[in-house]
Amino acid sequence: MLDSLKMEATEDTPFVDFDTTTGIFQVTGRALPENAHEFFKPIEDWVAEYAENPLDNTVVEMRIDYFNSAATRYIFNLLMSFEDIVEAGKDAKIVWYYKEEDDMIEAKGEEFESMLDVPFEMKTL
């Protein structure tokens, strides 16, 4: 199995922990990178490799505070790559967390849900 992917949070990028021993993939914090490509490329590459031989069960837990438009694209693309895993017959699910009063992150989650073909759950923090 592929080694887990772990990235510490910075002031403009989130904490990333894709744990291949548990199948729990977490993205937590704010995603406001000026150069979104630079930040997300290694994650995309890692997920592409993971998708070739995924665990039976993957849960993607998104706890995002803020994200800019550049990051939105990449997050969307990232979540979309779990569609391939589902298509290949494995279980994958996205859990989108939002604070009850945070209409913006809630709306963003709903928007993503309507555009993605992968089990998607909305949960309040």
Next chain:
Amino acid sequence: MENLYDYYKELENDRLSFIFNGDVSDDITDGIIRLTEFNVNNFEALAKMNRRISFIMVECFQNVVRHGKKESLDAEKSGGLFSARRMGDANYVSSINLIEMSEVELLREKLNQLNTIEKDKLKALYLEVLNNEELSAKGGAGLGLIQLARKAGQPISFDFENIDEQLSNFYLSLKLTGNEDQTQPGEALRFTKSFDQRIKSSDVLMVYKGDFGKDSIMPIIGIIEEKMKAENEIDPKAFFLILVELLQNVSRHNINNEMKDGIFMITDGEEGHYWTSVGNEVDETAKNLLSERIDQLNGMDSMELKKAYKMTLREGSFSDKGGAGLGLIEIARKSSEKLNYSFDDMGNGRYFFTFNVKFKVNA
């Protein structure tokens, strides 16, 4: 509304300008230090005085905070102003704050003394005040100013201006350069005063001119975030996200790929609105592209904007520059009005792009 291009022209020779008008708190000091540290470090001749400048900034800034509690009967005159600007090889740090008229003479006396005392005596004076509780109890006229004089190694420019029967505006200004040349007392103030006054009497809450790269933008965002937390009156999330898009947009569409210079301003608008304005120089291609896109977005209702957003998101053609229109659509979706923009012809194929976004204050 204030014209952004006018301010841009006025600050044309500034490599960095940061002016904060209104009540300030310690929470934003950190952001201000980081902002200026980065900008100072990027300029070799000043790097060695970096720590001194940070110190002086904090001292000046806290001077505003310390006296910030005073309230004039005329609410518009309350609050302080803090400003840091760099031109050529000189840095100017200045502040305006409201003090009791009864403090004026003591302060004047103190500052005159500090400006004439020999440099090596300042430390002795510092220790003396430090160990004398009676002298230091008053705070303002004591240790902070002595430290300021010590670190600056330059005369402190100051002035007072009575605004009513009890209160006076206290002006403070320092000129700091990489060399040891002494400036004349009053020199710094002659330079900073009129602009500071102009901002103070305007509806402008904050102006930033300079680099729009990540290392500058993040501290600015931090400052505004802290400020918003304190005020708790506008939807901070929507405001925050628009700010990020606006500021990052400047670095995306810039005539100069190396410098990414621009100007950013927040204005207190009429009837519970804020205006955030950003401006920068663009070439003709960018001008045409931006006009076309913004006009297109302005012609859409909220459903159409949502559709456009989803379409752009799904397109999936990632450019290295990231945004590809998504940022503008996001701004259009969150703004409370149609997007307002203009271009001023600067000659030689350069245009000054002004982009204003209006926000409603939460009632």
